[in-house]
Amino acid sequence: MSRFAPLLTLLAVAVLGGALFTLNVVNSPANSTGTPSAAAASLPPAAPPPAAPPATSAPPAAAAVAEKAYAGRSAGNEVTVAIAVKDGRAVGYVCDGKKVEAWLEGTLSGSDLALKSKDGKSTIAGTADDKQSFGTVAVNGKEWPFAAKAASSPAGLYEGRAQVRGVLNRIGWIQLQDGSQAGVWNRGGDEVAAPVLDPNRLDGVVVDGVPVTVRTIGGDDAVIVR
């Protein structure tokens, strides 16, 4: 037995790695389309590492928060994140204030958030309660931890739309509790920094001479353009 101890150690590492890897592949959203909440639910690993706390995966629960908006940033301030939830539905917006942005939709099940963009390349996975939301945000293959506090008006998520010479211009703004703002202006696919939005005067934004229709976004709004 002990004669082969190092090989057995190697084998144990390989088996654990293989088991976790298989779990990932089996539970990947790409392989279970249509059930984002189920795919993102916490799953206890097949062979828990010695250090892991006892896995307590809750059954699908009613949303922990009825209606709330959150606004915050990723750990290294790479992106700004806003999430709005209502009755178990969640919408989100992530942007860097310069040219990267993503609109996401998903669910709040219990305290578990799971959102993804139309193409699935951007995701938010985390938790939300009365005071804050924590989790991981991924945009186009890059991933960051984020923290967002519950936002009270005027902080929150705003969307603006305007047709400029037949091209849909769409702007997303995140107004943070501290008064700062981040937004990206999508001019029919070309993304630039958003013009400033005065949250107390939503009809005041004009792009290329065209007034922008701005609305606040709640958890029950549709933000993914189909």
Added chain:
Amino acid sequence: MSAPAGSARTTTLVLAFGIGSLVSVGLGVYARLHDATSFAFNLAGFSSGTAAKAWLATLAFALALVQLASALIMYGRIPVRAPHWIGALHRWSGRAAVLVTVPVAVHCLYALGFETNALRGLVHSVAGCFFYGAFVAKMLVLQRHEAPSWALPVLGGAVFTGLTVLWLTAAAWFFGTSGLRF
């Protein structure tokens, strides 16, 4: 030293370092070619997958410090009388440490992939591949008693260095930027 013993030594070293290198390169190639999913299941009880990873990695690093200390005692570099259980402590803390790193590494490989855009990510990716290669080489050298005496400390040091770099470029960075949280 007889000739057969000498050639057995060489064979052991070539095998161990060769297979270890293959593991390193294989992991790196997979991480680079595989389409990062940005998705992996989370461990229950943590606020995010990243927090869970950071804590598991921190536990592994703590166990690695036990590894370093127990190895120094076994090699007589710390002037204390080695307790009879020092070998068992070294073996079991090492096994625990490497097993704890596995869920972290699987998440990195599956959800994130080989990062080349940012220096922190690049250093971390290279160190991750190096760590498992060095670990495999060390286990193989341990298995064969013919290996020269310098091989184990060198490989052990390489594994420890790899894990330290991994921890500094990820867990320490995470806690430093987002605060200590679970």
